[in-house]
Each structure stands twice: as structure tokens, then as C-alpha cells.
Amino acid sequence: MPPEAEQDTHIRALRVLETLAGMQQPAPLPTIAERVQLSKTTAYRILRGLQDHGFIDHTGRTGYRIGSRAVALASLIGPRPALLQIIRPVLKKLATEASETVTLHLRSGAHRVLVLAAEPPGNPLRILPTLGERSPLTSGCSGQSILAFLPRQEADDIVRDHTRDGLRPGLPAALARIRKDSYALSFSGIHIGFNGVAAPLLDPTDGTALGSIAIAGLDRRLPRDTLLQLSTPLRAACADLAPRLATVLGPNSSIRLDPLDVMIRDFLDQPS
Structure with missing residues (x-):
């Protein structure tokens, strides 16, 4: 992946995390994708990556919420x-x-x-x-x-x-x-x-x-x-x-x- 594309992926992940943190939670995938202006497929891929690393939690049909690792990071800010x-x-x-x-x-x-x-x-x-x-x-x-x-x-x-x-x-x-x-x-x-x-x-x-x-x-x-x-x-x-x-x-x-x-x-x- 070219450095520019990799950097863009990282920025989009941060945008998704920041957007979710400011939403009523749990938030459904379509709403998150709309807020970040991404396709549902792209938003899902980013959310899944954040979930795998503990930054968000998937709550089933109700959607996604901020995970404890993000809370720990937020604690320093x-x-x-x-x-x-x-x-x-x-x-x-x-x-x-x-x-x-x-x-x-x-x-x-x-x-x-x-x-x-x-x-x-x-x-x-x-x-x-x-x-x-x-x-x-x-x-x-x-x-x-x-x-x-x-x-x-x-x-x-x-x-x-x-x-x-x-x-x-x-x-x-x-x-x-x-x-x-x-x-x-x-x-x-x-x-x-x-x-x-x-x-x-x-x-x-x-x-x-x-x-x-x-x-x-x-x-x-x-x-x-x-x-x-x-x-x-x-x-x-x-x-x-x-x-x-x-x-x-x-x-x-x-x-x-x-x-x-x-x-x-x-x-x-x-x-x-």
C-alpha cells in the first residue's frame, strides 16, 4: 500500500473513532457511515479493525460503542x-x-x-x-x-x-x-x-x-x-x-x- 493511502486509512480510522465517541451509543453501522461520509462497507471494515484492537465494542444488533482501550487513551487527554x-x-x-x-x-x-x-x-x-x-x-x-x-x-x-x-x-x-x-x-x-x-x-x-x-x-x-x-x-x-x-x-x-x-x-x- 502506498504511504499516502496508508496514511489516509489511519486518518479515516481516527475520524470513525472520534465520530462514534460523540454519538448516542450504541450507534448503528448505517448512522456511523453516514456521519463519516463513508460507504457502509468501508465503515464496517474500519470499525472491525478498531474492534479487533479493543478501541470499540460491538453490541450486536444495536451497533457499536466506545471500548475500554479508547477510554484508557482518552484518559490522557x-x-x-x-x-x-x-x-x-x-x-x-x-x-x-x-x-x-x-x-x-x-x-x-x-x-x-x-x-x-x-x-x-x-x-x-x-x-x-x-x-x-x-x-x-x-x-x-x-x-x-x-x-x-x-x-x-x-x-x-x-x-x-x-x-x-x-x-x-x-x-x-x-x-x-x-x-x-x-x-x-x-x-x-x-x-x-x-x-x-x-x-x-x-x-x-x-x-x-x-x-x-x-x-x-x-x-x-x-x-x-x-x-x-x-x-x-x-x-x-x-x-x-x-x-x-x-x-x-x-x-x-x-x-x-x-x-x-x-x-x-x-x-x-x-x-x-
Whole structure:
């Protein structure tokens, strides 16, 4: 492909992403194509590419919506005070109570993306979050607590792909336990030497996981008994936050998603 044509393709992808971000969501393919002044075939090809890389999510017949990877990118660009006001106090309170790092993860296809974090005061051994970190839903408590509460066929497809790659086959049983307990535990699941507990943020309209909140730290500071104790306030916080978060990020939300409207650094840097 000539450099000029490749550059044009990249610009069109950005235009599609920007246009979708400023639309009522989920948005159908014909409407997106019309707004960007592209054929439906071209728009679909671009949307599919953005979907494959986690920048948008396909919600079935209802169309497309901004994905968690785009939200993570947007966090470095533009503020959304309303979102920060909802989430920040919840994460900070948990971090203070647990004396460990607390993180918010959003689903993006078969992955989860770390989009917000709160670090505990006075803990030099805390885990340092990597904003924008993207991991499979099959790995760690933050991903598995989302995976367990996806529509069953979607979850089964992800698990099937996971086991096809030769990874641990005990995942279905683990997900069944998570559905029963409403939380997930992780012992060196993603980062060696770190344990964690996570609970899902469930859309109240259909019980589907929008994301998860996790508490994580050094394994010697967070043995199983401590994680189990932390699961109670964690689940309570998720139950309180999820309905409010759903009005901002939920796939069934009627709230307009403005373009590039989340600022993680504001969340981390604002004083208490």
C-alpha cells in the first residue's frame, strides 16, 4: 500500500473513532457511515479493525460503542469530572481501609483495561498500577470477575479460545465459583508475588459485568484470609458504584458519551 493511502486509512480510522465517541451509543453501522461520509462497507471494515484492537465494542444488533482501550487513551487527554466524582471517593476509601492499591478495570472484548487507580497512604510496599494495562479476561481476579458475569455464550467462547491455547483447563470451574461468591481471588495471577481480590461492576439492567474493582498487594501482606475479609467491603462498594457507573458507561445507557472525556491523571493527582 502506498504511504499516502496508508496514511489516509489511519486518518479515516481516527475520524470513525472520534465520530462514534460523540454519538448516542450504541450507534448503528448505517448512522456511523453516514456521519463519516463513508460507504457502509468501508465503515464496517474500519470499525472491525478498531474492534479487533479493543478501541470499540460491538453490541450486536444495536451497533457499536466506545471500548475500554479508547477510554484508557482518552484518559490522557480530556477530563470528565462527573465520572471522577463518582469513582474517586470509592476507590480512595477502599485503598485507605485495605492499605493496598485499588484499581478499576473496564472490559474491552476479551480483555480488561486498567483505567483508574488509588494508592494507599503510608504503604511503601504497595503495588504500582500501570494505567492502560491490558490483560486477557482469563487472567487474574480482575479479569475473571468480569468474565464470570458475561452472557454465558460469550464467556464460553472466550474460555474455549483460552483452553485452545493450552492454558489451564480448570477455568470453567473457577468461573462457577466466582458466580456463586460474587468475587474472585488471585494468587500471582498476573504479577508474580502479588495477590488480589476483585468483584464485578454489574449493569443493573441485565447483570452483565461492565468492569471490576480489585484490591492487590504483596502476597505476604494479602494471604487468603485477608483477601476473604476484604471481599465484603469490596462487594459492597461495587454494588453501590455499579448502577451509577452504568449510567455513564453501560451499553444500555441513554447518557451521551462525549469525545475524549476521561482524565485518569486528574483522578490520581487531585488532593483529598
